[in-house]
Amino acid sequence: MNFETQLKLQAYLDGELPESEAREVAKWLAHDQEVVLLLGELRNTRQAIAGFEAGVRLPESREFYWSKIDRAIGQLERPQPVAQKRPLFFRLQRFLAPVSGALALAVILGITLLNGNTGTTLGETELASEDMGAITFRSESEGMTTVWLYNRGDSEFTDDPAPDSVELQ
Amino acid sequence: MSDKDHSSADDQALVRSAQKGDMGAFEELVARHRDKIYARALSMMRNEEEAVDLSQEAWVKGWQRLAQFQGEASFGTWMTRIVINLCLDQLRKHKRQRTESIEAMDEDSGGVERQMPVITVNPTAGLERTELRQRIDKALAKLSYEHRTVLVLHEFEEMEYKEIAKTMECSIGTVMSRLFYARRKMAAILADLRKEEGS
Amino acid sequence: MSIRRFLAYLITLVGVLCFGSARVRATETPGTRVEAILVWATHVAKTNDTSLKELDPDLAKKLSKRFKWNLYYEVRRKEATVGTKDATHVPISEKCSLDIKDLGDERFEVHLTGKGKPVSRTVESLAHGHIMIVGGDDKNDTAWLIVIRQVPAKK
Numbered sequence: 001m002n003f004e005t006q007l008k009l010q011a012y013l014d015g016e017l018p019e020s021e022a023r024e025v026a027k028w029l030a031h032d033q034e035v036v037l038l039l040g041e042l043r044n045t046r047q048a049i050a051g052f053e054a055g056v057r058l059p060e061s062r063e064f065y066w067s068k069i070d071r072a073i074g075q076l077e078r079p080q081p082v083a084q085k086r087p088l089f090f091r092l093q094r095f096l097a098p099v100s101g102a103l104a105l106a107v108i109l110g111i112t113l114l115n116g117n118t119g120t121t122l123g124e125t126e127l128a129s130e131d132m133g134a135i136t137f138r139s140e141s142e143g144m145t146t147v148w149l150y151n152r153g154d155s156e157f158t159d160d161p162a163p164d165s166v167e168l169q
Numbered sequence: 170m171s172d173k174d175h176s177s178a179d180d181q182a183l184v185r186s187a188q189k190g191d192m193g194a195f196e197e198l199v200a201r202h203r204d205k206i207y208a209r210a211l212s213m214m215r216n217e218e219e220a221v222d223l224s225q226e227a228w229v230k231g232w233q234r235l236a237q238f239q240g241e242a243s244f245g246t247w248m249t250r251i252v253i254n255l256c257l258d259q260l261r262k263h264k265r266q267r268t269e270s271i272e273a274m275d276e277d278s279g280g281v282e283r284q285m286p287v288i289t290v291n292p293t294a295g296l297e298r299t300e301l302r303q304r305i306d307k308a309l310a311k312l313s314y315e316h317r318t319v320l321v322l323h324e325f326e327e328m329e330y331k332e333i334a335k336t337m338e339c340s341i342g343t344v345m346s347r348l349f350y351a352r353r354k355m356a357a358i359l360a361d362l363r364k365e366e367g368s
Numbered sequence: 369m370s371i372r373r374f375l376a377y378l379i380t381l382v383g384v385l386c387f388g389s390a391r392v393r394a395t396e397t398p399g400t401r402v403e404a405i406l407v408w409a410t411h412v413a414k415t416n417d418t419s420l421k422e423l424d425p426d427l428a429k430k431l432s433k434r435f436k437w438n439l440y441y442e443v444r445r446k447e448a449t450v451g452t453k454d455a456t457h458v459p460i461s462e463k464c465s466l467d468i469k470d471l472g473d474e475r476f477e478v479h480l481t482g483k484g485k486p487v488s489r490t491v492e493s494l495a496h497g498h499i500m501i502v503g504g505d506d507k508n509d510t511a512w513l514i515v516i517r518q519v520p521a522k523k
Contacts, residue, residue: 060462061462064459064462067459068459122475122491122492122493123491123492124489124490124491125488125489125490125491126488126489126490127487127488128485128486128487128488128489129487132487132488134488136490138492139434142430142433142434143497143498143499144430144434144498144499144500144501145492145493145498145499145500145501146434146500146501146503147488147490147492147500147501147502147503148503148504149487149488149502149503149504150504150505
């Protein structure tokens with residue numbers, strides 16, 4: 001059986017052949033066992049995969065799945081924010097040359113505050129609830145920082161001893 | 170349309186309401202068809218995370234293009250076409266390397282599928298639905314993305330050869346070759362799985 | 369030095385600082401590609417649960433050196449591009465999400481929200497090769513871990 005015949009047989013199975021060619025294939029099927037076997041295999045495969053997708057379920061709840069779609073649609077439809085005015089500091093820049101020493105010092109202080117790192121120190125952890133505790137352990141050699149959260153009410157964890165679920169070196 | 174009406178309304182009515190801006194109606198359509206859209210994306214992408222993301226992107230696109238939906242096909246079919254196109258774009262973007270060099274030769278040099286012995290015993294006969302799904306899943310994962318895509322478009326999306334050719338931007342002959350290879354490879358993989366698992 | 373000359377020097381210094389500051393602010397670094405992986409740590413193998421897949425072996429090895437559990441399963445993995453301007457929302461599961469912001473100098477601020485309520489805020493390094501883990505105990509002597517890191521370069 002040559003490749004052209006094989007493809008024609010497939011097209012016959014898929015209903016893609018014009019009538020005259022379909023009749024030709026039907027004749028082959030009547031006389032050639034090899035053709036019959038190949039058609040059988042193609043048909044079995046087709047039947048096996050039919051309905052494959054029917055059992056597939058989205059692994060997210062309706063609400064959770066919808067929330068992201070809703071947010072994305074909302075972002076598309078929200079009017080674009082008006083370009084923010086450049087901060088006063090930059091608009092005043094061209095006036096700084098003739099300004100007195102006192103104003104210059106105030107501006108230097110302002111620059112420091114704008115670019116400063118207040119509240120963003122490495123290793124900071126804040127908790128939203130007083131009922132919770134956190135243990136942070138950083139290992140440069142392992143390249144790992146662990147922040148372990150726990151309920152203060154749990155008997156395993158107190159503020160002092162090391163919890164048994166975090167191995168400290 | 171109230172929330173109670175949404176669940177009892179048919180797709181056509183929901184689409185009409187959604188086209189007028191009723192988000193609740195659109196949400197009901199999402200709930201009804203989300204599994205199907207996700208399943209199609211999963212069949213093509215073989216990655217759950219990507220399938221979830223692309224299916225959600227498809228819904229957003231569906232909302233944007235809702236005015237263009239005239240009811241020429243069912244709403245579910247219209248949506249699956251959107252997700253298929255997104256998946257195809259993503260697959261092209263990935264420019265996945267073919268994992269088996271022999272596959273690169275298949276379409277040009279004659280193809281091993283033409284010489285494969287015919288699998289005469291149905292390799293999936295008697296299998297429970299779950300087990301069958303698992304085996305099909307494993308077998309699909311072993312196909313290249315071109316072969317899997319043509320199989321998905323033909324078997325699940327029920328596209329004709331010429332439609333697949335247009336979607337995949339290739340010739341009808343290439344579609345037929347790829348589909349033939351995909352089917353024969355699936356049969357061989359399923360037969361091997363049957364042997365391995367002793368059933 | 370006269371007062372006038374001193375003021376002139378000061379004003380020049382301010383001008384240079386302002387210009388430098390403006391140039392730094394004008395350059396917004398491109399976003400950093402970050403991934404968050406929800407991991408379930410346990411002692412007992414879960415071969416029947418198809419929603420779980422075994423964690424990347426390198427990462428599992430790293431975790432097993434730090435934590436007591438033998439087995440680590442990947443529950444969910446999300447990638448996101450994190451910028452310096454606004455926090456990027458990363459929903460990691462139905463019950464929790466992260467909001468991550470690049471603070472510069474490879475410091476990242478991570479807000480964890482659970483069941484719709486804020487849980488914690490952490491500022492940590494996410495330099496390449498460094499991972500941050502936020503975790504807690506779960507039922508039956510298991511634990512949940514969220515591994516956050518810059519997306520590693522593909523091998």
